[in-house]
Structure formats: structure tokens, C-alpha cells
Amino acid sequence: xxxxxxxxxxxxxxxxxxxxxxxxxxxxxxxxxxxxxxxxxxxxxxxxxxxxxxxxxxxxxxxxxxxxxxxxxxxxxxxxxxxxxxxxxxxxxxxxxxxxxxxxxxxxxxxxxxxxxxxxxxxxxxxxxxxxxxxxxxxxxxxxxxxxxxxxxxxxxxxxxxxxxxxxxxxxxxxxxxxxxxxxxxxxxxxxxxxxxxxxxxxxxxxxxxx
Numbered sequence: 667x668x669x670x671x672x673x674x675x676x677x678x679x680x681x682x683x684x685x686x687x688x689x690x691x692x693x694x695x696x697x698x699x700x701x702x703x704x705x706x707x708x709x710x711x712x713x714x715x716x717x718x719x720x721x722x723x724x725x726x727x728x729x730x731x732x733x734x735x736x737x738x739x740x741x742x743x744x745x746x747x748x749x750x751x752x753x754x755x756x757x758x759x760x761x762x763x764x765x766x767x768x769x770x771x772x773x774x775x776x777x778x779x780x781x782x783x784x785x786x787x788x789x790x791x792x793x794x795x796x797x798x799x800x801x802x803x804x805x806x807x808x809x810x811x812x813x814x815x816x817x818x819x820x821x822x823x824x825x826x827x828x829x830x831x832x833x834x835x836x837x838x839x840x841x842x843x844x845x846x847x848x849x850x851x852x853x854x855x856x857x858x859x860x861x862x863x864x865x866x867x868x869x870x871x872x873x874x875x876x877x
Contacts (some may be wrong), residue, residue: 676709680720687727692733692843700731709813715752729762738769757787759793764801768808777805792832793840796825802854807856818851828848842873 680795683706690699706724711717729744745762748755764779780802787795803818833842840846851866 675685676711677716677720680709680711680724684720684723684764687731691727691730692841696731696734700728700735703727703731718751719754722748722755723766724748726755726758726762729759733765733769734761736769737768740829741766743770755793757783758794761798761801764798764805768801768805771809773805777802777809777855780805789844792825792829793842793846796822796829797840797849799825801857802847803853815856817857823850825856828854844870844873845877846870847873848875 676848683702687699687702687706690696690702703724707721707728709721711721725744729741729748732741732744742763745759745766749759750804760779760783764776764783767773767776767779780798784795784800784802787798789795799818799822802820805814806812806815808871823876826849829840829842829846847870851863851870854860854863854866
């Protein structure tokens with residue numbers, strides 16, 4: 667997208683700020699990450715592509731930062747704004763909305779959001795699909811629908827395994843970091859696969875993830 671774009675243009679500056687924000691999120695520095703995403707959102711974007719794509723990505727980052735800070739209402743708004751800017755980001759946005767609704771205890775609405783994300787995620791984005799399947803399982807478990815939740819967790823495990831075997835370098839919504847391994851461990855534990863779960867938790871700890 668950036669091959670023919672000047673390094674002083676809003677899309678180029680946005681890419682730099684968004685990448686820095688992602689690094690800060692991985693370091694648990696959520697307020698600093700949010701500052702960078704807000705700087706990105708305030709850039710003088712045009713109404714054309716790729717400007718709106720990077721504006722949408724900045725709103726996704728804003729939403730993730732707000733999720734980590736426990737501000738679930740504003741996180742939902744940020745994810746909705748990302749879809750308004752760039753409809754192609756709707757899959758990640760709906761996954762984020764599901765997370766925000768889980769935080770609010772709105773489990774039926776969270777389930778709907780995860781289902782929407784799963785309907786539109788490409789089959790190749792396995793880490794993202796794994797996250798949505800896990801979220802769906804968590805929502806179903808919270809609703810007392812244990813059998814359905816276990817099916818969702820099984821699908822999450824399949825997606826996580828594929829993400830490890832065939833990582834999609836083009837998408838970094840859910841990189842294979844400590845949080846990924848912690849989530850994989852939680853799914854395996856829910857399925858009663860204790861040894862595999864502990865192995866995944868161990869990888870999360872090796873990457874510095876503190877649950």
C-alpha cells in the first residue's frame with residue numbers, strides 16, 4: 667500500500683505510529699500506546715484509500731488499548747469507528763466488539779459479535795479465527811451452554827494449531843506472542859488436555875506473559 671507514498675504523508679506516518687503502538691501494547695504500556703493511536707487518528711487523512719485504511723487500523727489499535735485499560739464502552743465505539751473508516755477491517759472490529767461485550771458481561775451480544783467475526787474472517791487468518799472461537803466458547807460457557815462451548819474451544823484449538831503451522835505474516839491482529847499461548851493454554855485446559863495446556867502456559871511465561 668505504501669510503495670508510492672511520500673514518507674511525510676498521513677498513511678506513512680500512520681504506519682510508523684501504529685507499529686510503535688503495537689509494540690507498546692505487547693509491553694503492557696497501554697496508555698502510551700493509546701497516545702500514539704490518538705496521534706494517528708488526528709492526522710490529516712483524506713477520504714480516499716489508503717488513508718481510510720490506516721485511519722481504521724488506528725481505531726482498531728485505540729479499541730485494543732481501551733480494552734486493556736478496562737474501558738469497554740469506549741472500546742466498542744472505537745471498533746465501530748474502525749469499520750466506518752474501512753469496512754474491510756470489520757472482521758477484526760467485530761472480534762474486538764465481542765471482547766468488549768464480554769468485559770461488560772453482555773454475553774449474548776458478545777456471542778453475536780464473535781459469530782459475525784467468524785462469518786467474515788478469511789479462512790487463512792487462523793490466529794484471528796482462533797481468538798474469535800475462544801471468545802465464542804467463553805461467551806457460551808458464561809451462558810451455561812457448556813456442550814456448545816466445548817465445540818467452540820475445539821474449533822479454537824484447530825485454528826491455533828494452524829496458526830502455528832502456517833502463520834499469516836500479512837495479518838498481525840493476534841501475533842503468536844505470550845497472550846496467544848496463554849489463550850491456547852486456556853482452551854486446552856477447558857478441553858481437559860492438561861499436559862498440552864501446561865506446555866502452552868509455559869511458552870506464555872517464557873515470553874514474559876503474566877496472567
